[in-house]
Amino acid sequence: MANKKVGSVMVIGGGIAGIQASLDLADSGYKVYLLEESPAIGGVMAQLDKTFPTNDCAMCVMSPKLVECGRHLNIEIITNAELKKVTGNAGNFKVEVTKHPRYVDEDKCTGCAACTQHCPVTVALYPIEKTLIYLKPEDKVKVDVILNELRDKKGNLMPILQAINTEYKYLPERILKYISQELDVALTKIYQIATFYNAFHLEPRGKHIITVCIGTACHVQGAPGLIEALEDELGIKVGETTKNMEFTLETARCFGCCGLAPVITVNEDVHGKLKRADIPGIVKHYKSMEEKQDAKIDH
Ligand code: FES
Incomplete structure (x- = not known):
């Protein structure tokens, strides 16, 4: 009976290609075993924002297939597993196949993550500071004001991080360690x-x-030219900050004012219907704001 054909297949890899192949095979009547080495199917596409060339949201394309794959009676998903022979x-x-332990009861797990709140084991992704964290006096005053206002509120971590991010325009590592210590949160x-x-x-x-909008309307109306002009004017690339910490150049998709395309924002200010030639004047305006402020401080 060694030559008897079987009506089941194994698909290796639970990325979008593996998922689609599994669905096609399962719809054709085969029993499909979908093998994935990571804890979940989805692969790289699940981590993407947009997909080429249509700019469609990756998860919008994927989610229905993930659900269908999970529910299909002909598909058995085997995650955390690798093919041995x-x-x-x-x-x-x-x-x-070697199936690695998941450490949860898969029949009961709904993926709610509530168990992570009660897990007695802390795994340090970042080095744990053994000594007490002290901040510079001026930082301590600012951070303590934020902590005193928010520490007793439910779900306080998010608003505290938002407030720190607003105050410093980023989350300084030392302050995060201080918050961890003060709130007793890992x-x-x-x-x-x-x-x-x-x-x-x-x-x-x-x-x-x-921030330069690189949404479709702004792209078509000349956003790439604005980026080039800003990079020339500031001497930095997108994602970088000038050495004097005056300007950071970033991009984002659609600010919701496509009628003004192409659009950039500088802090809270919106500048629309721009041409490359407008960029030097805008940068100069914010530079001179700095100079005026510095002059006031000198007085
Ligand atoms: S695409 Fe730029 S504001 Fe909408």
């Missing part, structure tokens, strides 16, 4: 939040944040 012939292979938990949201920054940023 394949023997046999076409139509009748035998595979050996530093790893703070970094989980700080690294998840795009609004938080872990590197110092300039006094003026220039």
Whole structure:
């Protein structure tokens, strides 16, 4: 009976290609074993924002397939597992798979993550500071004001990080350690939040944040030219900050005012319908604001 063909297949890799192949095979009537080495299917596409060439949201494309794959009666998803050995012939292979432990009861787990709140084990993603963290007096005053206002509120971590991010325009490492110490919250938990949201920054940023919209309308109306002009004017590339910490240049997608395309924002100010030639004047305006402020301080 060694030549008897079997009606099941194994798909290796649970990225978008593996998911689609599994769905097609399962719809054709095959029993499909979808093998994935990471804890979840989705692969790299699940980590993308937009996809080429249509600029569609990656998760909007993927989510229905993930759900369908998870619910399909002909598909068995085997995650956290790797293929060890394949023997046999076409139509009748035998595979050996190593399944790594997940440490949760998969039949009961709903993915709510509540268990992470009660887990007695702390895994340090970042080195744990054994000594007490002290801040410079001026920083301590600012941070303590924020902590005193928010520490007793439910779900305080997010608003505290927002307030620090607003105050410093980024989240200084030492202050995060201080918050961890003062609130008795694991530093790893703070970094989980700080690294998840795009609004938080872990590197110092300039006094003026220039953001160029690279949404479709702005792109078509000349955003790439504005970026070039800004890079020339400031002597930095997108994502960088000038040495004097005056300007940071960033990009973002669609500010919701496409009628003004192409648009940039400088801090809270919106500048629309721009041409390359407008850029030097705008940069000069914010530079002179700095100079005026410095002059006031000197008096
Ligand atoms: S595409 Fe730039 S504001 Fe909408």
